[in-house]
Amino acid sequence: MAESAMLDLRDLRKTFNPGTVVEKKALDGVNLTLQKGDFVTVIGGNGAGKSTMLNAVAGTFPIDTGAVFLGGRDVTHLPEHRRAAFLGRVFQDPMTGTAASMNIEENLALALRRGQRRSLRWGITQKERGIYREKLSSLNLGLEDRMGSKVGLLSGGQRQALTLLMATLKEPELLLLDEHTAALDPKTAEKVLQLTSGLIREGGLTALMVTHNMRDALAMGNRLIMMHEGRIILDLGAEEKRNMTVEDLLLKFEEASGQALANDRMLLAT
Amino acid sequence: MNISQLLNQLPGAVAQGLIWGIMAIGVYITFRILDIADLTVDGSIATGGAVAAILITNGVHPWLAVLIAFLVGMAAGAVTGVFHTVMGIPGILAGILTQLALYSVNLRIQGIGTDLGSRANVPMSINKYKDMLVSLRNVGRFALDNPIWLLLLITAVLIGVMYWFFGTEYGCGLRAVGANQQMARAQGINTGVGKVIGLMISNGLVAFSGALMAQYQGFADVSMGRGAIVIGLAAVIIGEVLFGKIFRNFALRLLAVSFGAIIYYLVIQVVLWLGLNTDDLKLLTALVVALFLAMPFWKTQIAAWRLKGGRQHG
Numbered sequence: 093m094a095e096s097a098m099l100d101l102r103d104l105r106k107t108f109n110p111g112t113v114v115e116k117k118a119l120d121g122v123n124l125t126l127q128k129g130d131f132v133t134v135i136g137g138n139g140a141g142k143s144t145m146l147n148a149v150a151g152t153f154p155i156d157t158g159a160v161f162l163g164g165r166d167v168t169h170l171p172e173h174r175r176a177a178f179l180g181r182v183f184q185d186p187m188t189g190t191a192a193s194m195n196i197e198e199n200l201a202l203a204l205r206r207g208q209r210r211s212l213r214w215g216i217t218q219k220e221r222g223i224y225r226e227k228l229s230s231l232n233l234g235l236e237d238r239m240g241s242k243v244g245l246l247s248g249g250q251r252q253a254l255t256l257l258m259a260t261l262k263e264p265e266l267l268l269l270d271e272h273t274a275a276l277d278p279k280t281a282e283k284v285l286q287l288t289s290g291l292i293r294e295g296g297l298t299a300l301m302v303t304h305n306m307r308d309a310l311a312m313g314n315r316l317i318m319m320h321e322g323r324i325i326l327d328l329g330a331e332e333k334r335n336m337t338v339e340d341l342l343l344k345f346e347e348a349s350g351q352a353l354a355n356d357r358m359l360l361a362t
Numbered sequence: 363m364n365i366s367q368l369l370n371q372l373p374g375a376v377a378q379g380l381i382w383g384i385m386a387i388g389v390y391i392t393f394r395i396l397d398i399a400d401l402t403v404d405g406s407i408a409t410g411g412a413v414a415a416i417l418i419t420n421g422v423h424p425w426l427a428v429l430i431a432f433l434v435g436m437a438a439g440a441v442t443g444v445f446h447t448v449m450g451i452p453g454i455l456a457g458i459l460t461q462l463a464l465y466s467v468n469l470r471i472q473g474i475g476t477d478l479g480s481r482a483n484v485p486m487s488i489n490k491y492k493d494m495l496v497s498l499r500n501v502g503r504f505a506l507d508n509p510i511w512l513l514l515l516i517t518a519v520l521i522g523v524m525y526w527f528f529g530t531e532y533g534c535g536l537r538a539v540g541a542n543q544q545m546a547r548a549q550g551i552n553t554g555v556g557k558v559i560g561l562m563i564s565n566g567l568v569a570f571s572g573a574l575m576a577q578y579q580g581f582a583d584v585s586m587g588r589g590a591i592v593i594g595l596a597a598v599i600i601g602e603v604l605f606g607k608i609f610r611n612f613a614l615r616l617l618a619v620s621f622g623a624i625i626y627y628l629v630i631q632v633v634l635w636l637g638l639n640t641d642d643l644k645l646l647t648a649l650v651v652a653l654f655l656a657m658p659f660w661k662t663q664i665a666a667w668r669l670k671g672g673r674q675h676g
């Protein structure tokens with residue numbers, strides 16, 4: 093089974109600043125298996141360990157114990173830049189996913205070569221430009237006419253849309269989205285979410301999406317997991333998810349964790 | 363203090379500016395592209411001079427000598443890179459450590475073949491080593507052996523090569539490392555290796571410039587790099603301030619750096635002509651560079667202050 097899984101997390105544990113007064117157990121035995129095509133939404137309170145779990149998959153830091161398998165490969169000891177070959181990532185901060193001082197097409201060209209050896213061939217070809225233009229115009233943001241503009245000139249929403257495009261330009265085995273709409277205004281967030289759904293659906297991508305919006309967590313994807321104190325405390329399949337309201341979900345959380353869900357960015361309904 | 367005295371100095375200032383411009387392009391690579399303030403250069407420029415001088419005075423052809431100087435400079439950059447990425451030492455400190463170490467290394471290089479095994483200065487007269495690439499002896503003459511022509515050619519080729527390199531897949535990756543490390547890693551770029559490579563290229567160019575400088579002035583000296591980083595930064599900043607608005611293309615930006623170095627030396631000649639004491643030059647340079655480095659910071663402060671004021675009134 094584990095061999096065919098796209099992602100397999102086995103008993104992940106991570107403690108930050110061990111042995112100090114600020115010691116923090118961020119992951120306390122996380123087990124999770126995603127099959128190809130799974131689109132899993134992740135919710136949980138502040139400090140529940142959601143970002144830490146995604147970062148452990150991406151290899152941002154070494155984990156204490158446990159193992160990470162991507163597409164059947166043990167990547168536990170692979171450095172972040174090597175795992176990048178398998179991963180598409182979009183971060184909460186729109187500044188993080190793109191290089192502000194480089195222009196739009198250069199950012200896309202970097203992303204097209206994710207995980208490949210970078211040669212001394214010219215960094216961007218004329219043929220690629222056509223592909224970029226096409227993909228950018230599908231965003232409906234007018235970016236296809238600004239391919240030579242520095243990304244630093246774009247708005248947060250435009251940068252997130254571009255980052256999404258970059259993350260999926262070379263098909264990732266797993267797409268990691270960490271509250272990638274949290275820094276955007278509601279209207280822009282909605283647009284970026286639609287784009288996210290579209291890209292995942294069209295590409296048949298496997299994805300893990302952290303969100304603070306319970307409604308989105310229920311509406312999107314085919315599975316929902318809830319984290320609390322470094323553990324996955326609830327795992328809902330497509331069926332269960334479909335018939336659930338935000339209120340049901342909050343109740344479930346209280347049952348499973350013994351306390352009310354607290355997240356300062358949480359949007360309960362709207 | 364007549365004007366012809368000044369005019370006589372100008373060709374020399376241009377030649378010096380061109381040589382320092384090569385060094386400043388190296389500084390641009392670390393400071394602007396990689397976002398590292400690399401102080402190795404004060405040492406590696408003298409290393410370049412030392413290597414070239416010891417090779418030329420031992421009969422090696424000057425072209426081969428500058429090539430080897432370039433490679434030794436790359437090695438110096440690699441040391442700083444390893445200090446920084448493998449040993450986790452902050453970039454500035456890593457550069458200072460290498461710079462300090464290079465002072466001893468340079469004395470030793472220059473001492474090769476001497477009884478003491480260490481020497482602070484290596485003279486090499488153009489009269490004796492006639493095929494040296496550049497020499498200040500010819501700088502005042504309008505002739506083919508005026509060093510300015512060759513320096514212009516070298517600068518043009520160098521800018522061309524850098525333009526090509528930073529346009530390649532690999533070069534774009536290096537630019538990403540300087541622009542946003544998190545993004546670079548997410549795109550599969552090894553940021554540690556990238557920084558080491560960038561530091562190597564930069565210090566290679568700096569040593570190359572030192573090798574030319576030693577020939578131009580007719581000697582290599584262990585202290586010829588003192589304050590080099592500040593002159594390099596001055597060139598970068600002058601270039602940006604004067605040409606930043608019109609030079610958008612990467613090659614033109616590098617050209618602006620070279621222009622910046624030339625302008626720096628022209629201005630120096632003028633202020634010296636106006637009566638400034640040579641001893642006070644470094645003080646003046648440091649203050650001017652500090653002022654220009656403060657500009658972007660002040661600009662944002664003023665913008666923020668204006669924004670606040672605007673809100674209160676509107």
Ligand SMILES: Nc1ncnc2c1ncn2[C@@H]1O[C@H](COP(=O)(O)OP(=O)(O)OP(=O)(O)O)[C@@H](O)[C@H]1O
Nearest residue numbers: 108109116118136137138139140141142143144145
């Ligand atoms: N690099 C780090 N160093 C120290 N502590 C960290 C680090 N990263 C995360 N933590 C701590 O680990 C815990 C889990 O953090 P994490 O960012 O994974 O939470 P989260 O579920 O993403 O929360 P949020 O909803 O606030 O984003 C928190 O207590 C956090 O302070």
Ligand SMILES: [Mg+2]
Nearest residue numbers: 142143144271
């Ligand atoms: Mg988080």
